[in-house]
Amino acid sequence: MGIYKEYEDLLSKTYAEVILFLLQKYGSAQDDFFREKSYQRFMNGEIKRITKGKYSRTSEGLYCHHIDENAYLNLSNQFFIEENQLSFEFQKKERLVYCDLIEHNILHALITQETSQEYGYLGYDLFLKPMIEEWFIDEKIPKLEWMKNCYHKSFLIPEEAVNILNKMEKKIGRIYPNTPLEYHEEKERRREEFKQSIIDKEKRLEQEYIERQKQLKISQKEWRKEDNERFYRDYPNFKDTGMQFHSPRLKIVALLYDYKYKETYKSKKELDSAMKPIIRDKLVEELYEIISNVEEGKR
Numbered sequence: 431m432g433i434y435k436e437y438e439d440l441l442s443k444t445y446a447e448v449i450l451f452l453l454q455k456y457g458s459a460q461d462d463f464f465r466e467k468s469y470q471r472f473m474n475g476e477i478k479r480i481t482k483g484k485y486s487r488t489s490e491g492l493y494c495h496h497i498d499e500n501a502y503l504n505l506s507n508q509f510f511i512e513e514n515q516l517s518f519e520f521q522k523k524e525r526l527v528y529c530d531l532i533e534h535n536i537l538h539a540l541i542t543q544e545t546s547q548e549y550g551y552l553g554y555d556l557f558l559k560p561m562i563e564e565w566f567i568d569e570k571i572p573k574l575e576w577m578k579n580c581y582h583k584s585f586l587i588p589e590e591a592v593n594i595l596n597k598m599e600k601k602i603g604r605i606y607p608n609t610p611l612e613y614h615e616e617k618e619r620r621r622e623e624f625k626q627s628i629i630d631k632e633k634r635l636e637q638e639y640i641e642r643q644k645q646l647k648i649s650q651k652e653w654r655k656e657d658n659e660r661f662y663r664d665y666p667n668f669k670d671t672g673m674q675f676h677s678p679r680l681k682i683v684a685l686l687y688d689y690k691y692k693e694t695y696k697s698k699k700e701l702d703s704a705m706k707p708i709i710r711d712k713l714v715e716e717l718y719e720i721i722s723n724v725e726e727g728k729r
Contacts, residue, residue, distance in 0.1 A: 434590045437532050441597050445500055445540040449527055452537075456492060456528035461485045463494065463506065463521040473512065480508055485526060488576035491583025492528040496520060500541045500549055530584035531565075532594060534558055539598040547602070554602075559595060566591035567613055588613075665714075667722045682713045689720045 440448050461483035468481035485494050496505040498520045504510035505520050519525065529537060535558040541550025564570050566586045572578055586594065588610040599606035607613040654676060661675035662668060673685060680698075683705055687698045695701040705713060 433584075434586065434594065437536065437594050438597065440533065440536050441539070441594075441601060443540075445537065445544055448533075448537060448540060449497055452527050452529050452533060456487075459485050459494065459523040459526040459528070462518075462523050463496070463526060464518070466518055466521075469518050469521060472508070473515070480511075483523075485523065487528055488579055491530060491579040491581075493531065493534045493580065495527050495529055495534055495537055497525045497527055499538075499553070500545060503549060503552070531558065531562060531580050532584045532586065535562060535598065539601050542602045551602075554598075559598075562586075562591055562595060563613075567610055665718050667725050668718060671721060673717070679710050679713070682710065682717055686713065686717050686720070689717070689724065 440451065443451065463483055463485055465481040465483055468477065471477045472480045487494070496502075499505055502514070502516065502520060505516065510516070535554060538550040538554035538558055542554055565572065565581050567588045569588065572581055592607060592610050592613055596606040596608060607616050654674075657675040665673075668674075671685065673681070680702065683702045684698050686705075687695065687701045691701050695704065
């Protein structure tokens with residue numbers, strides 16, 4: 431039987447049946463996934479990383495799959511192990527099975543189907559399926575040696591890769607392109623949609639920024655109006671002088687020069703230099719006193 435036909439046949443089996451088939455095909459693991467003593471020390475918080483067992487067969491192009499991944503997430507992930515306090519039982523050699531890349535994805539597709547996407551889906555959709563697409567449809571040969579072994583072990587031509595993924599996707603209730611051409615067209619469409627979404631987002635953010643600036647200007651205008659109203663309640667005689675709450679220091683100095691100091695200083699600049707040590711509030715008080723006296727004199 432050809433390898434592609436074998437993959438098709440596996441998709442017609444249950445997860446348990448495929449596990450038995452793979453155990454017979456590749457044999458049992460000869461070592462645990464993690465060293466038990468190291469595992470327990472990690473669980474006790476004594477060490478940061480768990481020492482792995484000598485289970486790897488990537489030299490033969492094979493992955494190692496945890497059989498209990500149909501009931502638990504990320505059994506090889508140390509963060510999940512610690513977070514969920516997972517038993518070492520799941521790491522024993524009796525709970526491991528070997529598979530090539532396509533078989534590995536079939537296992538995850540079957541788990542996804544049989545558990546209604548509660549388990550298996552993340553490994554399928556985020557790791558294994560994209561790798562099949564990249565290697566066998568996009569035809570990008572991996573660079574790492576162990577990956578090359580896995581690539582050659584499960585090699586499919588683009589048409590076969592599309593067909594087997596199409597069948598896997600149907601298994602979990604989704605649709606998939608029927609040909610490599612459709613795959614590439616769909617990929618290009620998604621790429622263009624993504625680019626357009628970025629453009630649309632940038633436009634939206636730019637428009638939101640413009641609107642925020644408009645609102646800020648309106649708010650600032652209202653704040654200035656309120657500040658001036660309070661300012662004129664405290665300093666009513668400033669109202670007809672052009673003096674406002676936010677008037678700059680130079681304007682205050684200029685008014686002081688016009689009302690009081692033009693005979694004392696040669697220029698407003700000279701007065702400004704002389705007034706440097708005096709804080710703005712003191713200048714405002716002095717100016718208001720001068721203007722109030724002028725207004726009083728008019729009466």
